[in-house]
Structure formats: structure tokens, C-alpha cells
Amino acid sequence: xxxxxxxxxxxxxxxxxxxxxxxxxxxxxxxxxxxxxxxxxxxxxxxxxxxxxxxxxxxxxxxxxxxxxxxxxxxxxxxxxxxxxxxxxxxxxxxxxxxxxxxxxxxxxxxxxxxxxxxxxxxxxxxxxxxxxxxxxxxxxxxxxxxxxxxxxxxxxxxxxxxxxxxxxxxxxxxxxxxxx
Numbered sequence: 001x002x003x004x005x006x007x008x009x010x011x012x013x014x015x016x017x018x019x020x021x022x023x024x025x026x027x028x029x030x031x032x033x034x035x036x037x038x039x040x041x042x043x044x045x046x047x048x049x050x051x052x053x054x055x056x057x058x059x060x061x062x063x064x065x066x067x068x069x070x071x072x073x074x075x076x077x078x079x080x081x082x083x084x085x086x087x088x089x090x091x092x093x094x095x096x097x098x099x100x101x102x103x104x105x106x107x108x109x110x111x112x113x114x115x116x117x118x119x120x121x122x123x124x125x126x127x128x129x130x131x132x133x134x135x136x137x138x139x140x141x142x143x144x145x146x147x148x149x150x151x152x153x154x155x156x157x158x159x160x161x162x163x164x165x166x167x168x169x170x171x172x173x174x175x176x177x178x179x180x181x
Contacts, residue, residue, distance in 0.1 A: 060085035068096035
């Protein structure tokens with residue numbers, strides 16, 4: 001009988017806490033170094049704007065990495081930011097999200113750009129994420145993917161002069177250039 005060599009969430013939990021980001025996609029281990037200052041500045045600013053918005057509009061919860069999203073035994077990721085609406089609140093546990101957030105945000109870095117735009121886009125589409133934002137620090141710019149008919153399709157490409165908006169956050173109008181201030 002063949003042995004399944006794919007890594008599982010159980011294996012993932014045994015990985016060292018050494019400042020690197022570990023993720024498992026389809027049982028394969030992905031390791032990336034800590035992000036740079038610009039990346040973290042964008043994550044911090046986006047968390048600030050989303051958290052402020054959600055204080056006035058209590059629609060759900062926004063969570064910053066590191067926080068595991070466990071899609072399956074073989075698929076565990078740590079998005080930069082995730083949002084879970086009140087309707088999906090049951091996926092949140094003290095330890096991780098057990099299932100699909102409404103929104104996943106990845107801020108690109110040199111070591112993650114290709115994976116974020118291909119492997120993770122497919123993963124998030126497969127497991128029912130409603131919206132996926134890819135923020136590129138250069139510019140900054142953004143690619144907004146929204147769920148339509150079972151997949152995530154490119155809904156908008158934004159430049160620094162544009163504003164970010166989403167059906168998940170009615171009335172939110174965030175000028176993209178504010179993410180790098």
C-alpha cells in the first residue's frame with residue numbers, strides 16, 4: 001500500500017516558530033522569509049482602515065497574519081489579512097479559521113508574487129473565498145478578484161490614483177495611495 005507523502009496540518013503544527021512563513025498547499029510546503037518594511041507598512045495601513053470601517057459598520061472581523069486558514073488537511077495558509085463576515089463567523093476558532101474567509105488579502109513581495117497570483121488564486125477559488133485582493137507595493141496597485149459562478153474572476157485593476165471599494169464593505173472608499181503613507 002503506497003504511503004501518502006503530502007504534508008498535513010498535523011505536520012504543519014510541528015514546524016519551527018522561526019520568523020519564516022510556512023504554508024501547505026496541496027500537501028506541498030512553501031517557505032518564505034519575513035516581509036520587508038513597505039509590505040508591513042501596507043498591511044498595517046490596510047488593517048487600520050478596515051478596522052476603523054468595521055467599528056462603525058460591525059459586519060464582521062478583520063484579522064492580520066499570522067493566523068492560519070485551514071481549508072483542508074493538506075491546505076493551510078497564512079494570508080496577510082483576512083476578513084470573516086458575521087454570516088461566516090462559525091469558521092473562526094481561537095486557533096485558526098477552519099474554512100473559507102469572505103476576503104483574503106495578499107501584499108506582494110519578491111518571493112511571493114508568482115505564488116500569490118497563481119497557486120493561491122486557484123486555492124482561494126477552489127475553497128470558496130468570495131473576494132481576493134492582491135496589493136502590489138509598487139505604485140501601489142491592486143488586483144481585485146470576485147467570485148462569479150464558482151471561480152474568482154478579475155473584477156478590477158487599480159492604480160495608485162484609484163480607490164478601493166467592495167460589496168463586502170458598503171460605503172468603503174479607500175484611496176489606494178493612502179496604503180503607502
